[in-house]
Amino acid sequence: MQATVLDKQLSFLREIDRLKTVVRQSPLLDNSRKENSAEHSWHLAMYALLLNEYAGGSVNTHRVVQMLLLHDVVEIDAGDFPIHDESSSNSQAEEESEAAKRLFGLLPQQQGNEFLALWREFESAETEDAKFAKALDRFQPLLVNVFTSGGTWKENDVSLEQVFSRYGPVIQRGAPLLWDVCEQWVTQHFSEQASRASGLQKGDKE
Amino acid sequence: MQATVLDKQLSFLREIDRLKTVVRQSPLLDNSRKENSAEHSWHLAMYALLLNEYAGGSVNTHRVVQMLLLHDVVEIDAGDFPIHDESSSNSQAEEESEAAKRLFGLLPQQQGNEFLALWREFESAETEDAKFAKALDRFQPLLVNVFTSGGTWKENDVSLEQVFSRYGPVIQRGAPLLWDVCEQWVTQHFSEQASRASGLQKGDKE
Ligand SMILES: [Ca+2]
Numbered sequence: 001m002q003a004t005v006l007d008k009q010l011s012f013l014r015e016i017d018r019l020k021t022v023v024r025q026s027p028l029l030d031n032s033r034k035e036n037s038a039e040h041s042w043h044l045a046m047y048a049l050l051l052n053e054y055a056g057g058s059v060n061t062h063r064v065v066q067m068l069l070l071h072d073v074v075e076i077d078a079g080d081f082p083i084h085d086e087s088s089s090n091s092q093a094e095e096e097s098e099a100a101k102r103l104f105g106l107l108p109q110q111q112g113n114e115f116l117a118l119w120r121e122f123e124s125a126e127t128e129d130a131k132f133a134k135a136l137d138r139f140q141p142l143l144v145n146v147f148t149s150g151g152t153w154k155e156n157d158v159s160l161e162q163v164f165s166r167y168g169p170v171i172q173r174g175a176p177l178l179w180d181v182c183e184q185w186v187t188q189h190f191s192e193q194a195s196r197a198s199g200l201q202k203g204d205k206e
Numbered sequence: 207m208q209a210t211v212l213d214k215q216l217s218f219l220r221e222i223d224r225l226k227t228v229v230r231q232s233p234l235l236d237n238s239r240k241e242n243s244a245e246h247s248w249h250l251a252m253y254a255l256l257l258n259e260y261a262g263g264s265v266n267t268h269r270v271v272q273m274l275l276l277h278d279v280v281e282i283d284a285g286d287f288p289i290h291d292e293s294s295s296n297s298q299a300e301e302e303s304e305a306a307k308r309l310f311g312l313l314p315q316q317q318g319n320e321f322l323a324l325w326r327e328f329e330s331a332e333t334e335d336a337k338f339a340k341a342l343d344r345f346q347p348l349l350v351n352v353f354t355s356g357g358t359w360k361e362n363d364v365s366l367e368q369v370f371s372r373y374g375p376v377i378q379r380g381a382p383l384l385w386d387v388c389e390q391w392v393t394q395h396f397s398e399q400a401s402r403a404s405g406l407q408k409g410d411k412e
Contacts, residue, residue, distance in 0.1 A: 009257060013349075019245075029220060038245035039248065042245065046275055051215060062267070062268040065251075
């Protein structure tokens with residue numbers, strides 16, 4: 001009996017090894033390559049451990065960490081949907097929901113149901129824990145873009161207004177103090193970009 | 207004031223991005239490349255969430271997860287020391303201890319001290335939480351070798367006896383039920399290897 005339970009747990013742990021091969025849009029900070037979703041999940045869990053004091057509401061850090069550790073496993077079937085890709089968000093939700101059922105369905109039933117419930121709670125972003133987890137999941141790639149002088153914003157020609165609308169509401173809702181800091185960084189980043197561009201233009205004319 | 211605390215937290219979170227570039231001996235299960243220590247840490251945290259029922263003693267899963275998330279950050283300075291490399295374990299311990307002081311020293315003092323204490327608890331492997339965390343840190347690469355038909359054991363010409371002595375005590379101490387299963391896998395793996403080798407020899411002679 002014990003063996004069967006363990007077999008199921010190990011087949012899940014074996015299957016999710018594939019998350020290490022799902023490549024995201026964001027680069028590593030040293031720009032050597034793109035980040036994968038497994039190491040991204042590790043990093044987010046560290047964010048949650050360190051930054052829980054900035055949560056908008058009262059949160060259970062262990063639950064937040066769990067959500068962040070498992071939130072991306074659906075990408076094993078559904079792939080990563082980049083924030084700056086505006087296509088097809090309905091089919092995305094459906095694919096991810098199917099993926100969650102298949103993957104968590106590999107586990108012993110009770111454990112699988114618990115994980116599925118946590119994943120759905122994260123997706124719905126209504127509880128304090130989920131709102132904070134979602135905020136961190138937006139905050140980390142924003143930071144990467146700030147630290148790499150533009151990153152995916154440059155690549156995708158994203159404007160200040162788009163950054164504000166794509167990251168702002170989620171971060172502000174779950175971690176308002178972090179959004180205050182983000183606003184400053186983002187504003188500064190785009191004003192530096194603008195002055196660099198106008199400097200180049202001047203240079204061209206002279 | 208708040209900004210200074212956050213600045214320190216972010217400088218730590220930024221620094222540990224480098225764990226994604228520390229390459230381990232173990233391959234991914236699809237053998238496409240070697241695993242890095244950040245994604246290894248993510249995977250171990252998932253092991254802890256799922257397999258806590260196999261802990262030898264009574265454990266606090268949140269603390270176990272925290273230990274596993276941060277246990278390898280010292281490799282950013284000290285590098286990964288492979289289990290099958292028998293050189294210099296004294297200088298290793300010293301380098302890792304210095305690394306822990308430097309890295310956790312980037313954090314606000316109280317948080318840095320908490321993390322340093324957790325890391326030292328993991329290293330000492332005396333509490334139930336640390337014993338279980340250590341057991342998982344040995345169990346995962348053993349599984350990878352079983353799943354990849356030998357992996358680093360083949361590469362390093364490791365014998366059955368060496369596997370038993372290098373993995374056994376740590377896994378048995380923190381997760382005895384998991385070690386029972388490991389013993390079966392390892393015995394089976396090496397007996398298959400032996401019969402394949404003798405089959406080859408026979409083939410050679412015929
Ligand atoms: Ca390790």
